[in-house]
Amino acid sequence: TTGSYSFTAQLSDASSPAQVKSVALSIRVATPLVINTPSGSLPDAVQGIGYSYNLLSSGGIAPTAWGVSAGQLPPGISLSAPGALTGAPTATGTYSFTAQLLDASKPAQLKSVVLSIRVALPLVITTPPGALPNAMAKVVYSYTLASSGGNAPITWSLTAGSLPEGLTLSSSGKISGTPNCTGTFTFTVQASDASSPQQVKTATFCIKVTCYDPDHDGDCEDRD
Numbered sequence: 001t002t003g004s005y006s007f008t009a010q011l012s013d014a015s016s017p018a019q020v021k022s023v024a025l026s027i028r029v030a031t032p033l034v035i036n037t038p039s040g041s042l043p044d045a046v047q048g049i050g051y052s053y054n055l056l057s058s059g060g061i062a063p064t065a066w067g068v069s070a071g072q073l074p075p076g077i078s079l080s081a082p083g084a085l086t087g088a089p090t091a092t093g094t095y096s097f098t099a100q101l102l103d104a105s106k107p108a109q110l111k112s113v114v115l116s117i118r119v120a121l122p123l124v125i126t127t128p129p130g131a132l133p134n135a136m137a138k139v140v141y142s143y144t145l146a147s148s149g150g151n152a153p154i155t156w157s158l159t160a161g162s163l164p165e166g167l168t169l170s171s172s173g174k175i176s177g178t179p180n181c182t183g184t185f186t187f188t189v190q191a192s193d194a195s196s197p198q199q200v201k202t203a204t205f206c207i208k209v210t211c212y213d214p215d216h217d218g219d220c221e222d223r224d
Contacts, residue, residue, distance in 0.1 A: 004028045033060035033109035035101055044151065044195040045074060045089045045119045055083035057111075060103030069112060071097030074119050089119045121149035123199035125191050135164060135179050135209045145173035147201070150193030159202060161187030164209045179209045 006026040012018045036056040045051040051074075055066055065081040073079060074095045077087040083101075096116040102108045126146045135141040147154050156173040163169060164179040169189065186206040193199045 002029045002031055028061060028105070030061045030103070030105055030109070031059040033064070033101065033103050033105075033111050034058050035099075035111045035113045037099075037113060037115070039113045039115065041196075042085070042115055042117050043197060045077070045117055046122050046195075046199065047089050047092050047119055048122065050088050051077055051086065051117075053085045055079075055085065055099060055101075057083065057101055060101075060109050061105045062103070064101055064103045067100050067102075069098045069100040071095070071114075073097055074117050077117070085117075089117075092119045092121055094118045118151065118195070120151045120193070120195060120199070123150035123154070123191060123193050123201050124148050125189075125201050125203045127203065127205070129203045129205060132175070132205050132207050135167070135207055137179050137182050137209055137211050140176075140178050141167060141207075142174065142176045145175070145189065145191075145205075147173070147191050150191075150199050151195045153194055155192045155194075157190050157192070159188050159190045161185070161204075163187055164207055167207070175207075179207075182209045182211050184208045 004026055008022050008024050010020060010022040012020050034057060036058055042053055057064055066079055066083045068079055072095050074089040076090040077085055079085050079099065094116055098112050098114050100110065100112045102110050124147060126148050132143055145156060155171050156169060158169050162185060164185045165181050166179040167175055167177040169175050184206055186204065188202055188204045190200060190202045
């Protein structure tokens, strides 16, 4: 069982009368020191954005102290003795390191775990919000939304409003199809990256669909 146990040890020799000496002693018994943060990838970080994650442990004799024994933390992030990873990373990349944990036992219990943090640029939708190129009814239309930063792949989706009837938005950000009605259509799209946790950005666009009417008779016509 765990705890701190104090006792007096007495030593007697074979003299007559015996010589007797005693000493007060104690022994601390701790549970085994365990790192509860699994090895592998920690939550992703974003360059220039504050990061915070706490490494977890149990057992041992307090206080315990964390440190980096091998590898490299992302520049701008530090590991405190209580196990807090904090800071704002200043460079992108994947950084692997070994986190080492010591307790206050004598001799100390020591455990280590190999971890990594992936740092990406901030996700940005680079297509300016507002009007996209106009479309014509009954004419094939194609336009691809663009982004930068984040961890690939970037997944696009429609979150509000509606595209012109006949057009669809693919997960890769391509708006395509053949619109079959005229008007101005406003919609909001979302770009999500593959980070964990995800970076998510939204933007609102509109597409004006006009009529291809070369005869000026009020009827939309197909155009190759």
